[in-house]
Amino acid sequence: MRTLITPKCVTLNFKFMSGNFEIKKLGPDELAAAKELFLFFQIDDGLENPTFASDEYLAKLLGRKDFHVVVAVENNKVIGGLTAYELFKYKDEKTEMFLYEIGVEAVYRRQGAAAALIEFLKIICAEKGIREIFVIAEAGNLPAVGLYEKTGGKSFAVIEFDYQLE
16 A cells, blocks of 8 residues: 655655555655665665765765665665766756666565555655656566556667776
8 A cells, every 4th residue: 555645745655565655755864864875775686885975975975965865665674775976957847867776675676665665666756757767777677667667657779888987
């Protein structure tokens, strides 16, 4: 069951298989929860020595109106989350949302938490007049591809080029 508290509110409550969880957007005063999520992302990506920017920098980032950290919380513990950036276009007067990173702890996967995070991001976008979200996934990452298809994403082939600058 999903309950929207108010149209402009930044918290949703969900009920799922193993219990209840809350989806919310973090602000600059919720640095501990953000760092908990950022640590999870790095460990989940296999980084041996996770790092963080300074608390001052992270608080400033969390306070930006065009950067979004959304978390799933159960019993005051972050069980997953996402980060997203608003990208302002120059060809026309619109903004797109770039879903940069999303992850849910293994024990909570395939129970609706990741889909709920994306649905919450869609609500943020609707409130801000943003009509498009995009995300990049590796073709072989079938769980991610399945999640994005299940939540309404349409895929198309692209080639990514990375530049390593010294």
